Amino acid sequence: MEEPTGARPSVVIVGAGFAGLRLARGLSRAPVGVTILDRHNYHTFVPLLYQVATAGLEPEEIAQPIRHILRGVPNARFRLNTVIGVDLGRRAVITDAGEVRYDYLVLAAGSTTNYFGQDLAQVTSALRDLDDAERLRDQVLGTFEAASAEEDAARCRQLMTLIVVGGGPTGVELAGALAELQRRVLPHDYPDLDLSSARILLLEATDRILPGMPKALQGKAQAKLSELGVEIRFGAPVADADADGVTLRGIHYDDASSSERAMAAAEKLIQVDRVHVLIGPYGSDLTRAVVGVAREHGRLLWNHGGAVDDIHRPGHSVVSILTPVSRYFGGFFELVRSLDVHARKAVVLHRRSSRFGGLAARGAQAAGRRAGFVVDALTYSRLPEDLLQLLAKLRRQQPDLILSAGSFEDDCAVAQEIIATGMRTRPFALTAAAIREFGETLGADSEGIFAPSQWEPEARYVVDFGPSASQVARRIRSMGAIADYPAAQGYAACLIAEHCLKEAGRADDEALWRAACSLDCTTFFGRFRINPRTGIQEGHEMVWIQWQGGRKVVVWPPSVA
Numbered sequence: 001m002e003e004p005t006g007a008r009p010s011v012v013i014v015g016a017g018f019a020g021l022r023l024a025r026g027l028s029r030a031p032v033g034v035t036i037l038d039r040h041n042y043h044t045f046v047p048l049l050y051q052v053a054t055a056g057l058e059p060e061e062i063a064q065p066i067r068h069i070l071r072g073v074p075n076a077r078f079r080l081n082t083v084i085g086v087d088l089g090r091r092a093v094i095t096d097a098g099e100v101r102y103d104y105l106v107l108a109a110g111s112t113t114n115y116f117g118q119d120l121a122q123v124t125s126a127l128r129d130l131d132d133a134e135r136l137r138d139q140v141l142g143t144f145e146a147a148s149a150e151e152d153a154a155r156c157r158q159l160m161t162l163i164v165v166g167g168g169p170t171g172v173e174l175a176g177a178l179a180e181l182q183r184r185v186l187p188h189d190y191p192d193l194d195l196s197s198a199r200i201l202l203l204e205a206t207d208r209i210l211p212g213m214p215k216a217l218q219g220k221a222q223a224k225l226s227e228l229g230v231e232i233r234f235g236a237p238v239a240d241a242d243a244d245g246v247t248l249r250g251i252h253y254d255d256a257s258s259s260e261r262a263m264a265a266a267e268k269l270i271q272v273d274r275v276h277v278l279i280g281p282y283g284s285d286l287t288r289a290v291v292g293v294a295r296e297h298g299r300l301l302w303n304h305g306g307a308v309d310d311i312h313r314p315g316h317s318v319v320s321i322l323t324p325v326s327r328y329f330g331g332f333f334e335l336v337r338s339l340d341v342h343a344r345k346a347v348v349l350h351r352r353s354s355r356f357g358g359l360a361a362r363g364a365q366a367a368g369r370r371a372g373f374v375v376d377a378l379t380y381s382r383l384p385e386d387l388l389q390l391l392a393k394l395r396r397q398q399p400d401l402i403l404s405a406g407s408f409e410d411d412c413a414v415a416q417e418i419i420a421t422g423m424r425t426r427p428f429a430l431t432a433a434a435i436r437e438f439g440e441t442l443g444a445d446s447e448g449i450f451a452p453s454q455w456e457p458e459a460r461y462v463v464d465f466g467p468s469a470s471q472v473a474r475r476i477r478s479m480g481a482i483a484d485y486p487a488a489q490g491y492a493a494c495l496i497a498e499h500c501l502k503e504a505g506r507a508d509d510e511a512l513w514r515a516a517c518s519l520d521c522t523t524f525f526g527r528f529r530i531n532p533r534t535g536i537q538e539g540h541e542m543v544w545i546q547w548q549g550g551r552k553v554v555v556w557p558p559s560v561a
């Protein structure tokens with residue numbers, strides 16, 4: 001253990017960085033003995049680390065021996081020690097080589113990299129000290145070395161894509177220096193390498209680089225980086241990274257099922273968060289409201305929550321993953337035909353003022369006609385007031401099958417009354433019966449009832465890419481959510497958007513739209529193929545479930561049942 005000399009008070013400074021050295025120098029005439037401890041025997045000129053990381057400077061050019069710096073400070077001595085703790089009671093600094101006693105202690109050990117709450121330390125390269133800078137330099141040069149030996153063009157492009165996370169001074173300097181390296185140095189070192197496909201991406205979570213600096217400087221730096229070929233992505237908070245790339249954190253706001261709030265949220269996502277991919281809300285009315293906002297800003301909307309057909313209007317850019325309402329009853333007539341070859345007459349019930357009900361009914365009539373059925377629509381204005389009249393009309397019709405396209409409450413009320421009055425037909429289908437709570441509400445009466453569903457975890461598709469239905473269900477559950485169709489729809493939209501991002505190679509709505517239009521694939525959610533003129537979903541088909549023994553069972557189409 002080193003003891004203070006006793007003659008003069010002992011000041012121990014941990015860290016020979018800017019702060020520690022400045023203090024030591026400042027105390028050079030004071031009646032104290034100064035001991036400065038550092039885990040390195042050199043002082044690093046941290047602001048130039050990025051130059052070492054990009055091979056612009058050698059490490060020794062920014063590292064100066066601490067003993068050399070302290071030559072002019074007669075009352076200071078240096079100890080090469082790593083500090084591992086402090087015993088405040090005994091006034092002793094604990095180091096890897098024993099203890100150092102002090103009268104005054106100054107901790108100037110610097111800071112650590114701020115990952116802003118994300119678990120990124122293991123999967124990214126920091127730039128905090130000389131070791132980091134050398135490691136980064138080796139990594140950067142190593143990837144270009146690997147790229148020059150790579151024959152697969154896509155893999156080569158991937159190797160030459162460098163991502164800098166964070167648009168603060170360090171990120172900006174590093175991205176700029178990497179661009180310089182790529183433009184000025186590498187073409188000479190790798191004459192055979194096609195560096196035109198090399199990319200440097202600077203990802204920044206907020207909407208500006210160099211926070212805290214004057215706006216004019218931010219603008220200048222942004223312009224300079226763009227001139228150097230650095231692609232800056234704002235609103236890009238990185239949540240994870242692996243050898244294949246980074247995962248951006250999604251930003252979401254609660255719309256509280258209000259169109260106004262959904263529109264305000266969309267406005268904020270576009271204007272403030274500057275998101276690259278705009279995912280719509282849940283529900284047709286909210287989606288319709290948000291489509292307007294997206295259109296005003298010329299943005300593409302990825303729709304997973306609105307199935308009504310009129311979300312797709314000329315001039316709107318909406319990619320939908322859902323079967324539109326007008327095709328909800330599409331497969332049902334084939335299903336009925338497989339059960340009863342003689343069935344001919346169908347009735348579809350819906351609320352007169354409901355856009356959803358009207359669309360579904362018209363779609364059912366068209367699909368029924370094509371399959372050789374006669375489909376009449378019976379409407380009501382209010383329930384339960386109109387029930388008696390509705391049932392009287394239904395009795396006169398004597399249909400072979402009944403369909404209903406109402407809200408959850410309407411469909412439950414209609415179903416309960418039809419069953420109670422003995423008018424139930426064997427093929428009996430209600431849009432609301434796809435909802436889990438339907439079984440609880442109707443109890444044993446739900447037995448045998450059919451429903452069209454956008455997605456069921458049991459429907460087994462042979463996927464072209466992405467996880468299987470059971471993997472998706474597990475992931476959704478692991479996030480504390482119910483693995484039902486609303487969550488699956490959101491997941492599917494993101495999966496398709498992610499695929500299009502990879503195909504397009506950039507987060508640009510125009511390129512993403514083109515990628516979506518040329519995509520024809522099957523995921524855990526079923527088929528995806530949109531009409532390139534309208535964006536309306538034409539590939540996805542409803543699955544048909546039937547309530548059997550208190551649970552939903554997928555019964556149609558046979559390929560996934």
Ligand SMILES: Cc1cc2nc3c(=O)[nH]c(=O)nc-3n(C[C@H](O)[C@H](O)[C@H](O)COP(=O)(O)OP(=O)(O)OC[C@H]3O[C@@H](n4cnc5c(N)ncnc54)[C@H](O)[C@@H]3O)c2cc1C
Pocket residue numbers: 014015016017018019020037038039040043044046047048049050081082083084108109110111127128129169170
């Ligand atoms: C990449 C980068 C670029 C920067 N660019 C600029 C710039 O251009 N302009 C600017 O004003 N600021 C810049 N900064 C910030 C500036 O470097 C810091 O504000 C400054 O270094 C802080 O000084 P310090 O003495 O507190 O810590 P540091 O300079 O980090 O020194 C800490 C010292 O403590 C030692 N130490 C740490 N832990 C222990 C331990 N357990 N035992 C013994 N010794 C230990 C370290 O080895 C180091 O020598 C930059 C920072 C980084 C990371």
